[in-house]
Amino acid sequence: MRAILVSRLGGPEVLEAAELDDPVAEPGRTLVDVTAAGVNYADTHRTDGSYRAAVVLPFVPGTEVAGVGPDGRRVVALLFPGGGYASRASVADGDLVEIPDKVDDASALALLVQGLTAWHLLRGSARLSQGETVVVGAASGGVGTVAVQLAAQFGAGRVIAAASTAQKRERALRLGADVAVDSAADGYAERILEATSGRGADVILDSTGGDTLAAALGGLAHYGRLISYGNASRQGRAPVDPGALADRNTSVGGFWLRPALDQPGGFREPLSELLTLVADGRLVLPPGPSYPLGDARRAHEDLLARRTTGKVVLTV
Structure with a gap:
């Protein structure tokens, strides 16, 4: 072969x-x-x-x-x-x-790692609640394009897309994000705060790591959760000061898809749900x-x- x-x-x-x-x-x-x-x-x-x-x-x-x-x-x-x-x-x-007949190969593939990652990030790690504000980093990437849409499907009150170029931010807006911001580390927290009228985000999803993750912490609301699920920057691990987290009772969580899939109901059920959303036209890939x-x-x-x-x- x-x-x-x-x-x-x-x-x-x-x-x-x-x-x-x-x-x-x-x-x-x-x-x-x-x-x-x-x-x-x-x-x-x-x-x-x-x-x-x-x-x-x-x-x-x-x-x-x-x-x-x-x-x-x-x-x-x-x-x-x-x-x-x-x-x-x-x-x-x-x-x-x-x-399903209405789903092509590329769309089905997009749901395996990227789709299931977005599903578990929002449902499991972030435990998204109705009306909360979500920042989706790398919003034009494989996980990001799904997470932007699923966040709204799962009841987010406001979805903020973060991406590195104007073209990628426009793409995220077309997928349903309420607002889009530059994901560059310099000024990232300030842009999140501006987009939330100073309150901060309840959930931030980050796959970049390094300086971007460190900057994003400043954009969390009280009791906000930042979920790290990658290190695309290839930078070293960002130091997290528990004392700084305690100032607003924020938390940082990590996510890896593989052990999530091993949990009862972690694979076939969410994948079937995602395939149905695509077949019905409610999730666009x-x-x-x-x-x-x-x-x-x-x-x-x-x-x-x-x-x-x-x-x-x-x-x-």
């Missing part, structure tokens, strides 16, 4: 096209003919060795695939620890979900860039350079 293999840790340059043996069918697993594979920031962390879980070399990256099962059904699936950047994949039966499987290196380069919006997909 065709695949992308990582034999050494590093940047996009370590992604190499390869011909590998097809996976072997095992009890409790299904062989899927892959039609598309999703690309995530986590894939770049696995490739350069900065992912929170260790990787074993060599490996095929990719934790999400859409394709066709042996019975002809269109399915979408999660793969841990990887194996998605390939023309065939072996998937645990419990990690397969059928794709703007198209992102698509690359042939052999261009995985370029896909990673564009993702890291923030040249992409929406879901990045490799077509097989």
